Amino acid sequence: MFFSKKVYLIFGGLFLLAFLIRIPYLSYPQEPVFDEAHYINFAERTLAGEKDIDIHPPLARLIFAGILWLAPYDANNFPFFRLRLLAVFAGSLLAGIVYLIAQKLYRNQILALLPALMVIFDGALISYSRMILPDILILVFGFLGILLLIQDSRNTFLFSGIMFGLAAAIKWSGLAFLASGLIYLYLKKKYYTAFLLIFICLGAYLATFVMLGDRISEIPSLTQAMFKGHILIGDHPSKSPPWKWPFADDQFILWGNGKDDIIKISPNLFSWTAVIISLAVTIYLAVKRKSFSYIFLLGGYFASYLPFFFISRPLFLYHYFPALIFGFLLVPGFIKLISEMLFEREIKKPAVYFAGGVVLFFLIFIPFIY
Numbered sequence: 001m002f003f004s005k006k007v008y009l010i011f012g013g014l015f016l017l018a019f020l021i022r023i024p025y026l027s028y029p030q031e032p033v034f035d036e037a038h039y040i041n042f043a044e045r046t047l048a049g050e051k052d053i054d055i056h057p058p059l060a061r062l063i064f065a066g067i068l069w070l071a072p073y074d075a076n077n078f079p080f081f082r083l084r085l086l087a088v089f090a091g092s093l094l095a096g097i098v099y100l101i102a103q104k105l106y107r108n109q110i111l112a113l114l115p116a117l118m119v120i121f122d123g124a125l126i127s128y129s130r131m132i133l134p135d136i137l138i139l140v141f142g143f144l145g146i147l148l149l150i151q152d153s154r155n156t157f158l159f160s161g162i163m164f165g166l167a168a169a170i171k172w173s174g175l176a177f178l179a180s181g182l183i184y185l186y187l188k189k190k191y192y193t194a195f196l197l198i199f200i201c202l203g204a205y206l207a208t209f210v211m212l213g214d215r216i217s218e219i220p221s222l223t224q225a226m227f228k229g230h231i232l233i234g235d236h237p238s239k240s241p242p243w244k245w246p247f248a249d250d251q252f253i254l255w256g257n258g259k260d261d262i263i264k265i266s267p268n269l270f271s272w273t274a275v276i277i278s279l280a281v282t283i284y285l286a287v288k289r290k291s292f293s294y295i296f297l298l299g300g301y302f303a304s305y306l307p308f309f310f311i312s313r314p315l316f317l318y319h320y321f322p323a324l325i326f327g328f329l330l331v332p333g334f335i336k337l338i339s340e341m342l343f344e345r346e347i348k349k350p351a352v353y354f355a356g357g358v359v360l361f362f363l364i365f366i367p368f369i370y
Helices: 005-022 036-047 059-070 080-106 109-120 123-128 135-149 154-168 172-187 191-212 216-231 242-247 269-289 292-310 317-342 348-364
Strands: 253-256 262-264
Touching (some): 080 135, 080 317, 123 317, 135 154, 154 172, 172 317
């Protein structure tokens, strides 16, 4: 057991809280929201036996197709609730995983709660935890891999590499988690282990193609075709350049009924602003105090964010989510510094104030989330 029973009980409570926030009105609307139409199409075609139909690796559509396969459904009554429930479960699990990562890095239960609460009460993450989209699965696999890796245990190392491979097998952007893991091992001076992690990740990634029925010899040509597919992606009205993402700019409407009801990607502006401040603070602390945790988390943030500046295809605000959560994990360092400067090292009071701000901004944007 890597954590105490109390920590696991808090994990369960956070999961339940996140679940209760994400589950209301899950069947609404009874039509595709944003890119759900694409992934529903991919899942049905995969279930029908088609293989190479997407510009992304196959794991997401295999998972969605597997859920559809579990129970028959009427073509005129698509089971939106069933597939969206997977996203709710994944998004709720993510909150608990982030809590455990913070607990491992900060070894303080109050500080560890803050990043988890930021995940739970972020409108953008809530929306993506309620839709048939793959991005929340990338976050769960990726941060679960981080959690397993930082245990520094042989028993969990293999599974961390597998999780990184599964994240990459959903979208190539999931490779940022492997990069973050390599940064961790480099800082630990575990160079041989870093090479081993790459091979485990690659093996898990390739295995998903085998599950789909592809032969290993076909994968290079499939990779080339996926790469060309990304290049050919056309312009999109909701695209957003990476430099705008930390400021929660270019928010866009996910769905609307053409009258008075919309679902909008609605970041928690309080939390996202705290990430910007925490980045500046922890860069200073990482240099001054040479804190291993701060350097690792900063490495994870920039490994998840900077590569997008070199990608020419249209990008969207949701591509920032992995870096955002690394940013959430930096916030406890900022709160700890505030407690030292203004509260005589008492962490509870500034943490409660901060958590209150997170919840307040969530409540303000509720009308655009559900």
